[in-house]
Amino acid sequence: MNGNGIGISSEQVISKLIEMGFENSNVIEAVKVVGPSVDDAVDYILNGCLRNSHRTTSNSTSSANNVKALGRKAPSSSCSSGQKRQSSILEHFQSAGRTKRSATAVVEQSKPPLSDESYCIKSTTISDAFPVECSDELDIGPDWEHKVNSLLQKQFGHFSLKSFQIEALTAWLAHQDCLVLAATGSGKSLCFQIPALLTGKVVVVISPLISLMHDQCLKLATHGVSACFLGSGQPDSTVETKAMRGSYGIMYICPETVLRLINPLQMLAKNRGIALFAIDEVHCVSKWGHDFRPDYRRLSVLREKFSASTLKFLKFDIPLMALTATATLQVREDILKSLSMSKETKVVVTSFFRPNLRFSVKHSRTSSQSSYKKDFGELIDIYGRKTKAGGKKHIQEFSGASGSISEADATSGNDSTDVEDCDSERDDEIYSTEQNGSRISKGKEMSVEYLENEVDVFQSVDDWDVAYGEFCVQAPHKDCDFVGASESMDPPNRLEERNQLLKENLEEGPTIIYVPTRKDTLNIAKYLCSCGVKAAAYNAGLRKSHLRQVHKEFHENTLEVVVATIAFGMGIDKLNVRRIIHYGWPQSLEAYYQEAGRAGRDGKLADCILIANLKRVPSLLPSKRTAEQTMQAYKMLSDCFRYGMNNSCCRAQKLVEYFGEKFSNEKCLLCDVCINGPPEAQNLKEEADILMQVIAAYHARNFDNASYYDGTSIRQRYREKPDLRMFVSKIRVQSQKFIATDLLWWQGLARIMEGKGLIREGDDKNHVQITIPEPTELGLEFLQRKEDETFLVHPEADMLLSMSKSESYSSFSDWGKGWADPEIRRQRLERMRSQTKQRKGRGPRKPRKRNSSKQSPDMKTVRGRITAITEKLSKSKGKLTWLR
Ligand SMILES: Nc1ncnc2c1ncn2[C@@H]1O[C@H](COP(=O)(O)OP(=O)(O)OP(=O)(O)O)[C@@H](O)[C@H]1O
Numbered sequence: 001m002n003g004n005g006i007g008i009s010s011e012q013v014i015s016k017l018i019e020m021g022f023e024n025s026n027v028i029e030a031v032k033v034v035g036p037s038v039d040d041a042v043d044y045i046l047n048g049c050l051r052n053s054h055r056t057t058s059n060s061t062s063s064a065n066n067v068k069a070l071g072r073k074a075p076s077s078s079c080s081s082g083q084k085r086q087s088s089i090l091e092h093f094q095s096a097g098r099t100k101r102s103a104t105a106v107v108e109q110s111k112p113p114l115s116d117e118s119y120c121i122k123s124t125t126i127s128d129a130f131p132v133e134c135s136d137e138l139d140i141g142p143d144w145e146h147k148v149n150s151l152l153q154k155q156f157g158h159f160s161l162k163s164f165q166i167e168a169l170t171a172w173l174a175h176q177d178c179l180v181l182a183a184t185g186s187g188k189s190l191c192f193q194i195p196a197l198l199t200g201k202v203v204v205v206i207s208p209l210i211s212l213m214h215d216q217c218l219k220l221a222t223h224g225v226s227a228c229f230l231g232s233g234q235p236d237s238t239v240e241t242k243a244m245r246g247s248y249g250i251m252y253i254c255p256e257t258v259l260r261l262i263n264p265l266q267m268l269a270k271n272r273g274i275a276l277f278a279i280d281e282v283h284c285v286s287k288w289g290h291d292f293r294p295d296y297r298r299l300s301v302l303r304e305k306f307s308a309s310t311l312k313f314l315k316f317d318i319p320l321m322a323l324t325a326t327a328t329l330q331v332r333e334d335i336l337k338s339l340s341m342s343k344e345t346k347v348v349v350t351s352f353f354r355p356n357l358r359f360s361v362k363h364s365r366t367s368s369q370s371s372y373k374k375d376f377g378e379l380i381d382i383y384g385r386k387t388k389a390g391g392k393k394h395i396q397e398f399s400g401a402s403g404s405i406s407e408a409d410a411t412s413g414n415d416s417t418d419v420e421d422c423d424s425e426r427d428d429e430i431y432s433t434e435q436n437g438s439r440i441s442k443g444k445e446m447s448v449e450y451l452e453n454e455v456d457v458f459q460s461v462d463d464w465d466v467a468y469g470e471f472c473v474q475a476p477h478k479d480c481d482f483v484g485a486s487e488s489m490d491p492p493n494r495l496e497e498r499n500q501l502l503k504e505n506l507e508e509g510p511t512i513i514y515v516p517t518r519k520d521t522l523n524i525a526k527y528l529c530s531c532g533v534k535a536a537a538y539n540a541g542l543r544k545s546h547l548r549q550v551h552k553e554f555h556e557n558t559l560e561v562v563v564a565t566i567a568f569g570m571g572i573d574k575l576n577v578r579r580i581i582h583y584g585w586p587q588s589l590e591a592y593y594q595e596a597g598r599a600g601r602d603g604k605l606a607d608c609i610l611i612a613n614l615k616r617v618p619s620l621l622p623s624k625r626t627a628e629q630t631m632q633a634y635k636m637l638s639d640c641f642r643y644g645m646n647n648s649c650c651r652a653q654k655l656v657e658y659f660g661e662k663f664s665n666e667k668c669l670l671c672d673v674c675i676n677g678p679p680e681a682q683n684l685k686e687e688a689d690i691l692m693q694v695i696a697a698y699h700a701r702n703f704d705n706a707s708y709y710d711g712t713s714i715r716q717r718y719r720e721k722p723d724l725r726m727f728v729s730k731i732r733v734q735s736q737k738f739i740a741t742d743l744l745w746w747q748g749l750a751r752i753m754e755g756k757g758l759i760r761e762g763d764d765k766n767h768v769q770i771t772i773p774e775p776t777e778l779g780l781e782f783l784q785r786k787e788d789e790t791f792l793v794h795p796e797a798d799m800l801l802s803m804s805k806s807e808s809y810s811s812f813s814d815w816g817k818g819w820a821d822p823e824i825r826r827q828r829l830e831r832m833r834s835q836t837k838q839r840k841g842r843g844p845r846k847p848r849k850r851n852s853s854k855q856s857p858d859m860k861t862v863r864g865r866i867t868a869i870t871e872k873l874s875k876s877k878g879k880l881t882w883l884r
């Protein structure tokens, strides 16, 4: 190859120019225009840059565009003053000769860290690329905020930084580690993107999903920032090698890869410089979080390997910035500890509250296609296309299910009839999922409802087949919604602005439906397509080309609905998503809030609807978990279940308080609870009393070795600890009044009593809903209270549902109100009894055999016995030791 590069390929010229330190995008453009000649390309770039420099002074708008077109790091006057790499391309050439020696020294000094041949850049190359060793001083000046704001306007079209972004950047400028906890869609990415723009050094972003990295790189490219992502699949040495040589301002890496690249990254830190390690979606670090990724935990090596004590050329440790939108207090502590973040780590917390999101919960069986018509009818009306012909076209185009489900199957959903919840889903079914999942299967984590290959779990980052990708600066796509990001505002927080939101109608925009299984994505997408909605399925089992297509069409607003598993979750940043529907129970509130956070990122009103079978206790989706993780998973699922059952407290309040935030606004004013109000409080003293009595009596009998149950061992009869179902049957035997009150209702009451500390779970196995109730001391005290005292509670969703078979959830509250009135209750019970009799008269279902000789003593006796035991215990031991 001669000096002019004649006789070499375009690729070699590009590679040579990049090694010389030119920006990737400039090089590609130059080679496109002048062909495979190094000198001509240099000329082209230099002239282009010089022309841009002149324009900068005369016309700032066009200069911004030109700088964009040629890559930000081209030497124009608009380059950041903090840029250390080289002040101009001309200087670069002048300095090339004199810096050769120092660059050689770089290689020599850095012998130990470099193990991988591909990163052992020859001395001549390194001298071109990195004329001076990089300093880690951040000479950005006191007016950095001003600089950043103008950069922000030019590069991203935003007017100013948000206060939490300023805080995070201030910590970074002070070389401090930082943990950023800010709501979904609040703009956390800018906190780590700005350092790359401001210094010209590289920012390494650790991210859990390739699709997420892809989205972010694409967006950066449209904003004129070169970026790349590296996955853990087949190595494409070009991008990885270039990245390690510092060709990209921002590089996204999955945790597995960053651990493999420690030595080359140390080299990069020495040469171009690493401004920051950002660990995005950092809740993945924590075992207590919802997307635990073991490799995230191993990232603690970053603190050690990139500290000033390890890398002698550094004055300061390279800061770590960890970011998430969903971390409870426990998760935050775990993050700081697991990543070995410094003791001086700055924790930047903003409110998790998203004031423009309208949360609601609805009941549906969701288990069959027959529910779709009812549940998605409104959605179909909104998108307003009901022609079957159009629908069929979309089945082929979008559903991604071609070959797996026939068209006939798909359209059949349209003809299905609405099946109302029926009696079959009674006592026996309430616990069925949980029993399948954890009790009957004795320790198996998997519910029979789901098969492991039917659900998406974060096992691998390579959710796409694009293992490697580089993103050169691009012209903005005219249809991509993120181009208009400048219009994006802070969501309205003040009361008057929220009142304004109340008056708003939901604007047009796409919907994401989250479902638990891959099969659901296909079924629902097919159904919607058959109704004329432009819908597509998205799950990790579908063809990669299909997934890419869905991403593209979703961002280009071609798709109206994406029906997805969690694979389409984290980081999706599309401004105008108007509706997030969770169809089926999410596995945790973290996952729920994370996914709901895809809605309304433009600050305008958006709906977040949870449609789930509120009559059923949800089960865990299969995943490989340790015993400790299983326990935590149950805890999270249980919290999620309680969120769905709640109907008396503002939903937004419940959500932000879950993340440890004190809700400063009294109410969100938008959610279904705020709009409809809670169901009327009822005095359930009598019901709570009787439940407490049968529970306490059983435990008293065990303690006292008395035979309250007339000799028959309950353990023998049930072959396990007595559960709520057994206590409810006991109540039914004892009191005619409660003969028709079903288990679902008692389940709700037990949960409320557990919440008030009167009973607790007595089983060491994991449960979503209290199953083996045991009395607490407070519960026993409760029994001593006078009968005329009140126990006012708002009946929860399952209690209201148990009282109505056909009413829609929103109207249950009225029905429930009547339950407190003895006359109404009497009439309803009468009606239920006659229905039960009729059923019995029909035949085969025989009434359960009850042994009349084993009738319980009356309540007075029980109460007396409990009082005696309590007194005896408090005298002898001072406390009830038999209570665990
Ligand atoms: N200072 C700002 N002013 C206006 N808009 C901003 C600002 N900072 C960020 N944004 C916009 O906010 C949107 C969301 O940003 P980003 O994707 O970084 O959110 P996030 O906090 O990372 O959310 P998630 O937790 O969902 O990943 C983007 O479209 C971005 O352009």
Ligand SMILES: [Mg+2]
Pocket (backbone or CB within 6 Å): 188, 189, 280, 571
């Ligand atoms: Mg983000």
